[in-house]
Amino acid sequence: MVLVKPPALKVAERRKHYESLNKQQLVDLLERRDGIRPLTLVWEREHLKEDLGITEAFPALRLEPDLSCGTAPWRNLVIEGDNHPALRHMLAAWRGKVKCILIDPPYNTGNKDWVYNDRFVGKTDRFRQSLWLEFLYQRLLLARELLTDDGVILVCMSDENRSKLELLMDQVFPNMRVGSLVWRSRIGGNDKADHFLSVNHEHVLVYGGPKFRFGGTEKTFDKYVFDDGDGKGPWRLDNLTQPKDMTERRNSYFPLQDPATGIWYPCNPNAVWRHVMASEGKRKQRVKTKTMDQLLDEGAIVFPSEDRVETWATKDALLAAIDSGDVPWRANAPMLRRDLPDLDFWVGKPVGWGSPQIKRYKKDLHHQTQPLSSWIRYAKDPAAEDDDVTEITAPMTEEGTKLINALFGEKTFNYPKPPSLIKALLQQVTDEDSLVVDVFAGSGTTGHAVLALNAEDGGNRRFILVSNTEATRAAPRRNICRDVCAERLRRVIAGYEVQKKTRKVGVPGLPGDFAYLRLDAVGYGDVPYDLADSDVWTSIQLLHDLPLRPFDEDAPFQQGGDELTRIVFAPRTTPAVVDRIRALAATTPLVVWARVPGPILDAVDPQRVTVRAVPADLMQEIPE
Template sequence: MPTLDFKGKSHVYGHHLVVPWRPLVPHPDRSVGAGEFDDNLIIHGDNLHALKALLPRYAGRVKCVYIDPPYNTGNEGWVYNDNGNSPALRHWLSENGPVDGEDLERHDKWLTMMWPRLQLLRQLLSDDGVIFVSIDDNEVHHLRMMMDEIFGEENFFVTQVRRAMHTVRNSSKDFNLNADYVVSYAKDKSWFGESTDRYIRYVSDKSANYPRDDNDGRGPYKLDPLSARNFFEPYTHTFENGVEWSAPSGSYPRYSRKRLREMEASGAIEFGGTAPRAKRYLRDVQAGQPPNAVLDPDIVRFNATGTTLLQTIFGVGGVFPQPKPVELIQYLVELLRDPEAIVLDSFAGSGTTGHAVLALNKADGGNRRFIMVECEDYADEVTAERIRRVIAGVDTGRGESLREGLGGTFTFCTLGERTSGNGMLSGESLPSFDDLAAWLVHSATGLSIGTEDLATRDENGLIFSDDSRDYYLIYEPDIAWLRTNESVLTAPRAEAIGAMCRERDRNAVVFATARYIPQDELKDMRVMFAQLPFAVQQIDEA
């Protein structure tokens, strides 16, 4: 596969791995609701650091990413300010100031800015997640090649074209540049079905054609054959229940063996009759044709409302230039058909994504959640304030739902000081128990854990369990306490943990400041010791 080369790539290729971890700090006074981390989130801070801060709790959990990064038109004057570790990169950036139209390296800088952010966004996406990126002609070709490399060209969906409302764009010269794009990739397209069916689609209301009862909690369905006229090569498949199946003469398997195993495990195949058949659920079918790659037929819906709606919310006068319309984001989120989706926007701007998620939940009773990140100073007075107002209701709003209020809550956060080994030793940066526990488990397993999972800890400091190990943390965010024997893995505590390991046929990892028992004895107990703060050195700056 061809790859994209740009100045600075070698310096930022793995930069996302060494970005320091900074915990999220909630601000209840600027939030709506209880200020919990498992609520909708609005984060004020650099989005590279914010994405790293989200990993312990949200890695692999985000269903939809929508971002609207700088288009790099040469008129924005944006500044690349990532603290890359390479001296060569720092020198290059210091010698080349704001990115503008006269900067011959502005494309390199844009790619250098986007590379680590896209890497972290990919880590946050669920296996069946999708990322949508708004962009225009200045960088669309570079973006495609970069995303082919990060996400894999096999996971590309489509580049949708959105025509602008204005008749002639002011910046147009040879051609009227009145269009931009939405580039779409899956994290893993194989999750979206290996048949001729498409996963991204509208939901129709053809209930008469789906007569089967809702006997498995997924709604009405009808039965389809497992074969098609031409798809996979012929093979014979044996299901877990012993039933053998092969496509009838003249047809071919509609699904791969792997997909058939997944469908059987999820109950999406019905056995009986002459042959097993697939359940096609009403909620999963498309109305007519797949969504258009060109959004021109919906020009008013996808263009006209962004600025006027924001003026309605804040009053006469522009508070944000050319915000995306709520309808565009609603359309993209609706394509995924998941009323429980977590939707992330790390270039939040005026807060359109959060508004769209609340509006969808209001309309269909969904329980979607949004996470928005904004680095600029207007994160509170524009991004969050917009959400506060639409939650409460806008008297002059168009539509009853906006006037009466969309409802919902959110937690406003900033980024705390980075956590490092030296900072923990001195007591200058001591994260909360839950924050440190989440980060250590994520570092050890790659998994993200929520507050409800951390609440299972016992008197020995149990914080998490996976298929083969239990994880313990002996810690309090108090430097005086950390210098006492209470923070140490003592022999009685080790023996208690070892007894649990033997009883449950498992191993254990214990994070603590010290141990009062030899490692060979711990090994016999099936316990591995990881010393604090050195266990967090991997998140320290190189």
């Protein structure tokens, strides 16, 4: 019998649970716990005050047309409110449909960077770390369910809290860790004054679904300049060695002879051949790649020409050459040394100074793109030469700050991420029709980046941003979502001006729109009375992933969708409404939501019309 404490039990409940067990059950439980030592992250969950964002209420979303941008129907969403109930509402519509979640959560520095339960969490708060971990844990659990199989979550974090967050994400996203990117975020500073260390970088943690992969960049194929005219196509020269020494890969350490000239080439004892001889491969292990014999027969090995060649007639002559260093060298190391085995082999043989290489054919490439480097290079730093990886280049934090200042004429948000950094990340992890979610939207950088990337490549990506007001008891009228996030996007879409020395320069607007939604908690018992028809219509459209339209007070019923399926909401079921719905169903399949569904059910063909009850079915769709 396996007995494990339910993780959600509080102290008193756990005591009651233990007291209900008999002696043998307690022994079994202790033995099991003694035998398990999980590597995990533990925080003081039982002693934390309740998170006010996690409410036992229906998360109603109320459309604010006056705060929305562009002409309805709106494709993008900006949601004002706590992200936990917002995520609950989102799960009903976009579970398993989101390609990218990109978030920049609070860094938990204690410097008024994080509002929790209407107050800032300071450095002296005893439960500061545990509050932060629990807060993120509850939201990441919901966010995980939004991802597609090829989806990814990117989480920006400071170096100080990266390790704690990574352990937390390992628990929430088991077996999904891809790695992390390192971004040079600034220059200067002396954060660790006692240790004289300036922390100038941040991290982007990457957790992805089983089918996720970065896009990389398309290879240029500039190096494939050779073609033998044998039908195998273009090829380039590549290194024939691997970063393993002769003790690690004994069967890959052997001399190689050019069959055309008879010249022998010693193997690098510190970096042996990538391929084995057929005899060595059969004796040691099953060979998964081509053997050196096969490559030689195919003419795939390219030997040096017009290089130095020496022959030592005696072993003493060979040893003298070794002692003087007059032997082939690779990477500042001699290829022949006194301590190497079978030195007699090299006596009397022509020895070449060059290094054999292998032909790499373009047709044999596994991928047509170069992989992404984990190093995000500062845009002004030089790129590495001959590097077969893709590097994201990005400016530092100051780009985001300068942009906010240009948009608003003042500093309205602390430490916004550079849009070009977020755009470069999205370029690597999304396609042109991806849905991008940011539930810690702050100043709206993710939405800005989506609009900019769409303008650049003609994509149709959509964004859903959730940004709280960040109001506190001391600043009750503060509203970051309305006054910074949404206003920034509005100005970016309309176009704005920036000051360039003595003149202002116009920045063209980016195509896009968004609907502005306010999140409100409605008690489940009050939903039938307090959930307005306009709120019902908003939720119905979101559930069916429709572009958002405002509620039309003058229409007998609301409708959306396309020629394949029409979505209808009938607040009132009159005979005229039933007749209209019956007529619509004759040409197009319908999903009808109604407060009084009975008369509609009696009048329509159930093969063509699905009838849903409001608010019962709506409450069922959106999880508690």
